[in-house]
Amino acid sequence: xxxxxxxxxxxxxxxxxxxxxxxxxxxxxxxxxxxxxxxxxxxxxxxxxxxxxxxxxxxxxxxxxxxxxxxxxxxxxxxxxxxxxxxxxxxxxxxxxxxxxxxxxxxxxxxxxxxxxxxxxxxxxxxxxxxxxxxxxxxxxxxxxxxxxxxxxxxxxxxxxxxxxxxxxxxxxxxxxxxxxxxxxxxxxxxxxxxxxxxxxxxxxxxxxxxxxxxxxxxxxxxxxxxxxxxxxxxxxxxxxxxxxxxxxxxxxxxxxxxxxxxxxxxxxxxxxxxxxxxxxxxxxxxxxxxxxxxxxxxxxxxxxxxxxxxxxxxxxxxxxxxxxxxxxxxxxxxxxxxxxxxxxxxxxxxxxxxxxxxxxxxxxxxxxxxxxxxxxxxxxxxxxxxxxxxxxxxxxxxxxxxxxxxxxxxxxxxxxxxxxxxxxxxxxxxxxxxxxxxxxxxxxxxxxxxxxxxxxxxxxxxxxxxxxxxxxxxxxxxxxxxxxxxxxxxxxxxxxxxxxxxxxxxxxxxxxxxxxxxxxxxxxxxxxxxxxxxxxxxxxxxxxxxxxxxxxxxxxxxxxxxxxxxxxxxxxxxxxxxxxxxxxxxxxxxx
Numbered sequence: 318x319x320x321x322x323x324x325x326x327x328x329x330x331x332x333x334x335x336x337x338x339x340x341x342x343x344x345x346x347x348x349x350x351x352x353x354x355x356x357x358x359x360x361x362x363x364x365x366x367x368x369x370x371x372x373x374x375x376x377x378x379x380x381x382x383x384x385x386x387x388x389x390x391x392x393x394x395x396x397x398x399x400x401x402x403x404x405x406x407x408x409x410x411x412x413x414x415x416x417x418x419x420x421x422x423x424x425x426x427x428x429x430x431x432x433x434x435x436x437x438x439x440x441x442x443x444x445x446x447x448x449x450x451x452x453x454x455x456x457x458x459x460x461x462x463x464x465x466x467x468x469x470x471x472x473x474x475x476x477x478x479x480x481x482x483x484x485x486x487x488x489x490x491x492x493x494x495x496x497x498x499x500x501x502x503x504x505x506x507x508x509x510x511x512x513x514x515x516x517x518x519x520x521x522x523x524x525x526x527x528x529x530x531x532x533x534x535x536x537x538x539x540x541x542x543x544x545x546x547x548x549x550x551x552x553x554x555x556x557x558x559x560x561x562x563x564x565x566x567x568x569x570x571x572x573x574x575x576x577x578x579x580x581x582x583x584x585x586x587x588x589x590x591x592x593x594x595x596x597x598x599x600x601x602x603x604x605x606x607x608x609x610x611x612x613x614x615x616x617x618x619x620x621x622x623x624x625x626x627x628x629x630x631x632x633x634x635x636x637x638x639x640x641x642x643x644x645x646x647x648x649x650x651x652x653x654x655x656x657x658x659x660x661x662x663x664x665x666x667x668x669x670x671x672x673x674x675x676x677x678x679x680x681x682x683x684x685x686x687x688x689x690x691x692x693x694x695x696x697x698x699x700x701x702x703x704x705x706x707x708x709x710x711x712x713x714x715x716x717x718x719x720x721x722x723x724x725x726x727x728x729x730x731x732x733x734x735x736x737x738x739x740x741x742x743x744x745x746x747x748x749x750x751x752x753x754x755x756x757x758x759x760x761x762x763x764x765x766x767x768x769x770x771x772x773x774x775x776x777x778x779x780x781x782x783x784x785x786x787x788x789x790x791x792x793x794x795x796x797x798x799x800x801x802x803x804x805x806x807x808x809x810x811x812x813x814x815x816x817x818x819x820x821x822x823x824x825x826x827x828x829x830x831x832x833x834x835x836x837x838x839x840x841x842x843x844x845x846x847x848x849x850x851x852x853x854x855x856x857x858x859x860x861x862x863x864x865x866x867x868x869x870x871x872x873x874x875x876x877x878x879x880x881x882x883x884x885x886x887x888x889x890x891x892x893x894x895x896x897x898x899x900x901x902x903x904x905x906x907x908x909x
Contacts, residue, residue, distance in 0.1 A: 354517025
């Protein structure tokens with residue numbers, strides 16, 4: 318029943334209807350620990366546990382649905398997806414097939430709340446990665462602790478539980494430490510292990526005592542904890558601030574990790590739902606009234622099927638059709654999700670047999686799927702010519718767009734007295750784009766360009782020798798005082814923010830229509846507000862990058878020669894940089 322509620326919350330979150338719905342995954346972690354840890358500990362202790370047999374059962378349980386949705390995503394992506402996105406999908410398929418999508422996401426995207434994740438059909442498999450790592454680490458830990466107990470001639474059960482308890486405390490401490498990145502805490506098992514084992518300890522003591530609470534107290538605890546779980550999962554419906562403490566501060570136009578944008582701190586909500594779920598599981602037993610909820614229990618039994626398919630369906634629709642979810646789509650989506658989940662449950666989950674033959678078949682299919690994905694990945698996702706990005710199937714280079722965007726890193730020109738303009742560009746990818754615009758302009762051969770991600774005092778002599786300083790100033794990195802003390806403020810300019818939508822996918826899906834190259838996208842209100850704020854602050858020393866590409870209040874997608882301004886809606890393509898270089902009056906920013 319609790320799985321049913323949790324998966325509904327997760328689905329609503331990915332539909333954008335419930336901001337706090339992602340906490341349903343934390344309920345899943347606690348439940349998984351509650352169900353698995355007692356069996357593992359008892360099996361290791363009495364010698365009946367077989368590690369490889371257990372892992373095989375987990376693979377047979379999880380892998381079929383992963384491979385099925387991976388094949389579907391690759392097939393649809395072949396016809397509809399742009400090369401960069403298809404390349405990323407192929408890498409995600411490989412990672413998901415080896416239960417390591419959380420590691421891939423932790424290394425690459427680092428940000429679960431980034432809106433671009435809405436367009437990734439397999440992004441939610443980070444959860445399965447955490448789960449499989451737990452299935453591997455916990456038994457190995459228990460086996461090692463048992464051997465230690467035998468050597469020390471101590472009680473095996475106490476040593477195993479004590480050891481796991483110590484690791485649980487360490488994991489929780491790592492989760493609380495502010496020095497670690499939010500993306501690492503979200504995606505990596507050391508910061509998640511405690512959620513599973515806390516539920517596991519409840520399961521261990523629950524089985525030993527056949528219920529931790531007396532019947533009347535258990536019923537009261539069940540009802541109250543159930544109510545609190547619902548409140549936490551639904552707190553995202555509250556759209557007003559009760560506290561600014563812990564509130565999300567997404568810095569639009571800057572390199573940052575967004576949080577969940579809730580009215581209470583994310584960590585507070587996460588810890589709360591873990592603890593309340595533990596209380597519910599501790600109080601709930603065979604006689605509980607909650608076990609009579611047949612509808613939610615039925616949904617709970619199919620929760621893995623629902624979990625696997627819902628994001629795939631949403632992402633493929635958003636990318637290939639439209640990002641707007643109409644009321645008709647929402648109704649159709651739930652009906653189709655119910656049908657597909659039931660088919661997946663009845664034909665795969667409920668029927669697949671845990672045999673060596675099944676495992677062998679799955680491994681062969683994995684090799685085929687990953688082999689194709691690897692081929693696509695090495696081809697940079699290119700399966701056809703994409704003239705809008707200057708890509709041809711006969712001229713393939715991996716990382717072709719990032720290579721252009723990042724070329725600015727190599728510009729470390731000396732500020733020599735050679736009748737050229739000395740230009741210092743400082744900042745993140747917005748600054749890199751501005752540097753590329755300058756290099757593509759008529760000033761390209763007339764400047765000495767030096768690029769740096771941040772200001773630092775080692776640049777002071779160079780700062781003093783510069784003719785122009787262009788900086789992308791976000792809320793974390795402001796222009797330091799020693800810069801103002803070293804130069805005339807008239808030579809310092811702020812690089813403006815820009816945005817070209819969320820994904821070019823549903824733009825590209827319209828490529829056979831008559832108005833394809835005339836498409837525009839709405840400007841995110843956050844970018845508009847930030848642009849106005851910065852322009853007001855800097856006045857004539859603000860480099861405006863949004864207004865020049867607006868058409869009737871909406872942002873252009875293509876240049877005047879039918880090329881994408883940006884391949885990922887954030888960084889400029891070479892064509893985009895050249896377009897800006899043509900339409901901007903750069904003389905207002907450069908010395909004459």
